[in-house]
Amino acid sequence: MSVLDRSSMFRDKKVSYLLNKFISGVINEIAPTLDPLLGPRYAVIEDLLGIDGGEEAYEFLEQLADAQILTRKFYEKVLLCPRCHSFHIIPRFRCVYCGSRNIDKSALIEHKTCGYLGEEEAFIHGEKLICPNCGAELSKQGEDFRRLGIWYYCKECKRRFDHPKEVFLCPSCSYEFTLENALWRDAYAYTLNPDVYDEFAQFSLNLTPIERALKRVGFSVEFFGSITGRSGVVHEFTIVGRRENQQVLVLDIETSPSGEVSIEEIVKFVAKIVDTTPNISVLIAMPSVSDFARRFAKEQKIVLIEAKSVEEASQKLWVNLLASYG
Ligand SMILES: [Zn+2]
Ligand SMILES: [Zn+2]
Ligand SMILES: [Zn+2]
Structure with missing residues (x-):
């Protein structure tokens, strides 16, 4: 770019x-x-x-x-x-054999105190873990007991497996899909x-000579101003200038890397001014336009300024405005 x-x-x-x-x-x-x-x-x-x-x-x-x-x-x-x-998706876990979601996880527990080894299920008594061998309550994992690996089992088909099948449900459209x-x-x-800091500063600064030229003939300057057209559509311009006697000036800058600002850009500008009916319409084309576009702009009573730099454009604008307001 x-x-x-x-x-x-x-x-x-x-x-x-x-x-x-x-x-x-x-x-x-x-x-x-x-x-x-x-x-x-x-x-x-x-x-x-x-x-x-x-x-x-x-x-x-x-x-x-x-x-x-x-x-x-x-x-x-x-x-x-x-x-x-949709971003709203819910993970679902299924039995790898029968696809049921009615699965649970379990672990092997070793009660170090008495040496008993058994499935976690056998230890569960409400909130507590009680050793089915010695009847003692298990207190702290790593101290009096330890878990030796986790597996899953299906309550429907009663089979065990290492990892359940993980899928996702979209509640918005009820679609279930896999990670793949x-x-x-x-x-x-x-x-x-970081490159943009300078570029943007340059760009903002660049409009200063144009602002100065407009102010010298009595226009207030609003950058990136907008005007509501007769159609109700809000049109934006690089500059909207206003003078005491209700005079409105609009100004756009079009640049073209290929050398000529296309006729389409000029037509777009014309469409905006037809709707907003400013007193003066200025189009700065950098660096130039075709002969055809130049004739078209003239017919549409656009002040067309072709320039290679903003400095040059502001000079030409100044001369043009002086003829009308000097
Ligand atoms: Zn199953
Ligand atoms: Zn025990
Ligand atoms: Zn969905």
């Missing part, structure tokens, strides 16, 4: 909010809590996204990890129901990729 691709993620209000928390030291690591019903949960991200459980927080974090903005650190291995993907069939997932804790 290139610096330019990442910077397009930095423009997301929620991403930039989160990165600021990391950079200011409020957050050092995003680790999950393990919810017995809902699996790994990330409270910080759920708050940020305004959700209560579900996969969205995980997907948000994974997207940032894929972009190498966050770094994954193994935290826990969790199992999911292979049928309905379970879905395995790594739950991660996430930290900020």
Whole structure:
């Protein structure tokens, strides 16, 4: 993922909010809590996204990890129901011979005091362990008695075995599955990729010349501001500027690693301004656009600024604004 691709993620209000928390030291690591019903949960991200459980927080974090903005650190291995993907699963133990769940475990007990050796069952009297040979109460394991190995027995088929068959039940969809069939997932804790500190700081700083140019002609500047369109949809812009006389300016920055910002990006911007009807719409395309896109922007009355750097863009913006407000 290139610096330019990442910077397009930095423009997301929620991403930039989160990165600021990391950079200011409020957050050092995003680790999950393990919810017995809902699996790994990330409270910080759920708050940020305004959700209560579900996969969205995980997907948000994974997207940032894929972009190498966050770094994954193994935290826990969790199992999911292979049928309905529920995290809420219950272990079940079955007889290896007949499959019954009506099994118990037992051990051989040696009563050191009298030397008697017998099955644990024979010692059990309510809460107590009483030696069936000498009648004494057993007090402390390791001192007057010891257990010599554990085995399991089935109350249905009366057979014994070393290990019961372990399976899992999903109460949500009543499906029983084995460990081999379970879905395995790594739950991660996430930290900020150290490379991103500088990059993000650079990105935030980079907008300062643009902010300055706008302020010089009387606009207040809101970064990552949003405007509700006539359709009711909330649109986000890199900058929303406002002037005393109710004038609204919106500004987006589009970057392209391949050299030309695609027409699709410009169409998306146009769709936002058609809905929000600002007085001035500025699109900064870095580094350039195609001839076709340039003509299209002109038809749509967009102030299109092509520049190789934010510095260059702010110069051009300044000249353009001066013509209108100077
Ligand atoms: Zn299930
Ligand atoms: Zn059995
Ligand atoms: Zn005894």
